[in-house]
Amino acid sequence: MKKTLAVDIGGTFTDFVEFNDGVVRTWKTPSTPQQPAQAVLSGLSGSSTQLVHGSTIATNAILERKGAKTVLITTAGFQDLLQIRRQEREKCYDLTPNRRPHVISRDGAISVNERIDAYGRIITPLTEKEISRVQKLALQSGAETFAICFLFSFLNNVHELQIARALRAAGLHVVVSSEVSPEYREYERASTTALNAFLQPTIRSYLDELSEKQPDLRIMHSAGGLTSAELASERPVSLVMSGPAGGVLGALKTAQASNLSKIITFDMGGTSTDVALCDGSPNFRNTAEIDGLTLQTSLIDIITVGAGGGSLAKIDDGGALTVGPESAGAHPGPACYGTGTEATVTDANLVLGRLRTEQLLGGKIELNLERSRTALGNIGEPSSSAKSVIEVTNATMAKAIRKVSVERGYEPEDFSLVAFGGAGPLHACELAQEVGIKKVLIPSKPGVLSAIGIGTATEVIERSETILLALSDPKINERLVQTSKKLESQIQDDFSSIGKKINLIKWSVDARYKGQAHELRTPILSPSDDLASSFHKLHEKEYGFANHKREVQIVALRCRGEGKNPHIPVFENSTNNSLNLSIEIEGTPSRLYSRDNLPKKVQGPVVITQSDTTIFIPPGWQGREDDSGNLILEYKNSE
């Protein structure tokens, strides 16, 4: 078997997991934000390796607005689309609302005299003269890439293609909205097209650099699958949730190895926390917002909360304790790291004895308990303040869990909580209790689960097309059949282009009651399925009501091709560190173990340390490590 190296570039660390004929090795190196490829290449060994990769590079490029100089080419009268957006302010109570700039400024737009109407008919033809005028302006602009987005191009893209052809003929690089995001709503489509154009050169040169060294390269995208470097370079907007998607996949696969498939994932890091729900498979949505900019792309439905181990705890003017969104970050870091003086969630865990000074955090940082006590002393009595900080943190996390479950029609108690990230396993049991979850799973390598998810993922390619027809429309069946054939053959071609076979095709439709604006992504068995009843059921589940008399409209058809899914390997525990100590947690006699040296059964209160995280098992919780190496904890209060 070929060697596979999975790499997940995060903000602070780059995580590596190497799969070599059943032997699995994991390590971390500091990220190199200036030259992201460097950290990855430094981890490569030998050309026989397949490299699979998840990266924050697209997201970072958007956050820093570092990308290609891009021009928007759009229908005359709509040149300010990216400035006006949906015209609302982000915060309701804001006297000076200022938008964060888009990647194309107001003067970076070319208006084109053309118009297509709501039926796809040409109202204002695009003349040859106009095409050459636009071509000339484009050449003069000095821009690297051009985003073309005309009104109603999802119905008729002839004008977009004419301009694209002319610009390409002049040697210019273009991105066309009807190709990158053929969906309705002009701002969202233009924004997606602009972002894609803006990111392309950066992502392409990055992936080119990598593929030169390592031709066998696969990239993780936001919809939870791998794609080729070529397809990823064409569609960099699909990479924005690459790393977190890897985490959700890793959690799901890990849980499946322990026969659990209904899970809520809980990835708590230093500054933020990601939460997602999987009912056998992840849930998806179609739009994301990155730093105020909208993009349409299929992605796993992950909710991010601005609270993590490094979040600052404060008492506000009204006397309430708040945790986050401000964070102590890497510098100065939590008070116990030795530099900062403000209390963080990590300090609270240390004061309560859940984090231990007996072992170095992440194997590197020595923790100073006294500093934590002093910092929390600024809030109140250190121990009770610490407890309060944990309570507020868990309440914030609980809200995120309710968002992905209760708000979508799921009951949390039907799910298990899979906790990972540096801080997840410290909070998991109490958080589970808070939302009524009875079972918690801690994977054997919770600190590198995203990389594991990326390394064991399969190729996934999605394509969609706008339908915008009512189910009662006589044309709909033919349209669905035609579109499904087209999508399926496109995906077949995509898979051939990367030299892989499709193992599974999954269908879904974006549907709504005629008159609504928000579609529900409704999974269906095939395009000839009973679409109406699938939709009514889902609407009932999500919103508590369905109206069988109302007309159902199909907005888009989506096709998802998946390759063959590899299994998750079992990690061997290397017993080089075997703690087994008596400790006291909040006055209760407890035990401290290292993960490599667990007894058959653990019963809270217990703290377990391992190189990438610390696990806290409160009283009332107990469990054992199963054959897959997962620690399964259950709440059994009566015992």
Place this chain on the structure above:
Amino acid sequence: MSNPAQLSIWNLLLSSIADEMGIALWRTGHSPNIRERKDFSCALFDIEGGLVAQAAHIPVHLGAMPEAIKVISRLAPWDEGDIVILNDPYLGGTHLPDITLVSPVFSKGTMLGFVANRAHHADIGGMSAGSMPVASELYQEGLIIPPLRLYRKGVRNQEVLELLLRNVRTPNERIGDLEAQIGALAIGAKRLQDLVTKHAITKVDFWMSELKNYAERLTRSAISEIPDGIYEAVDHMEGKENVLLPICVKTTVKGDTITFDFTGTAKQQEASINAVAAVTRSAVLYCIRCLLPQDTPSNEGVSRPIETIIPEESLVNATAQHAVSAGNVETSQRITDVILRSLSIALPDIIPASSAGTMSNFTFGSASGNQPFAYYETIPGGSGGGPNSPGENGIQTHMTNTLNTPTEAIETEFPVRVRNFSVRSDSGGLGEQQGGNGLVREIEFLTNMVASIVGDRRKKGALGLGGGSDGIPAQNTYIDPNGEETELEGSVQLTVQKGDRLRIETPGGGGWGKKGGID
């Protein structure tokens, strides 16, 4: 003082209830005004009718929702499954298109409080499609619904509903929106019931009341930051025949209390620009709320340190049966402008110049064909330049925060074509920090219909501050099929033919500070 951690936790729990109602209403609403533009608000009240949590949707509903709860007490006692409907501006409403639904929430036979939502419906009958007419009395503006039970013990009062639907131009859409409002109430009720099941009623009651005290403390603390003193300001609404109607405020800050006295404001008018007192209170609350930390719960506690003196029969406290449709959307903006202007004397480093100051309400529709339709939107102008940042182009400010309806949605559903939707260059006031530019919106009609514009700031622009110049006023233009242009009044109603166009240019924001150096 209560437990700091529990305060935060209960703030999260109770605010989530209002937020979740809002998400459900947004996703299930039918008319573009609700599903695309989010023109609605959701709130939770305790058993005494005190506001506990209101989601940050539309500020003009902020002080007005509690009024609705107060008024419906006349219908008590309550049964589980009751839902009250109302839109009467003089009985708990604001203007007629805003339909409010309120439902008492019970758990095992004990009443816990109320859930409520208010949504702007695109048509409620009256003299013009879209129900934002240029009117002189309330009866012209649409169907008036005093507080009455739409549901009694879970059973729909079909006759009330039929009366309502017979009086509006787009009954199917109304039903869809009302169902969405009812669904959202059910979600709010369920969440509150879950909370009581988990934590017991006494505990939930206790924390509802503690959160009000918490909001009160935050408000008092913010008011204490304002230097004591008396600060006065005046600005104007544009009345008929270009008469300028003053709106005056005298703001008195004393320690941790603040008083807003609107004495001196113009008399109420035989026109739609009258605001009911609830709208004026909303404007006051909005201005104070902007000075508080983002996560402050919007509840009754915020209003405790605030006193308002609102003269009766005035533009800011109209009496029945004066027309009010524009009071809610236009006069509310000017009330905000004068309050902020008075505060700018005390807080020169925080308060920006005036923003557009009009919502530029645009409605069109027709009930004559087989497919009746009604459309409503508000078009933002520029925001005012501030001490630390320039104004923003074309962004909703102050009393509204609705989204636009995408052109691709408008043209799919209505017989119009959007010809232009862009930034109106050079319309922001000049200054050290320039005011934001307004927008240009030009619509072509593809069939005969009635269109109306209700707007202000057509004569006098948004005021600059600290040496900054005023923004450019708005302009409405009619364009006939030959391209001939005619300038229109600020508020106007016309019958348009196929091929006609209307262009609305919204005002720029005021500039802030003297512009230094060379231009």
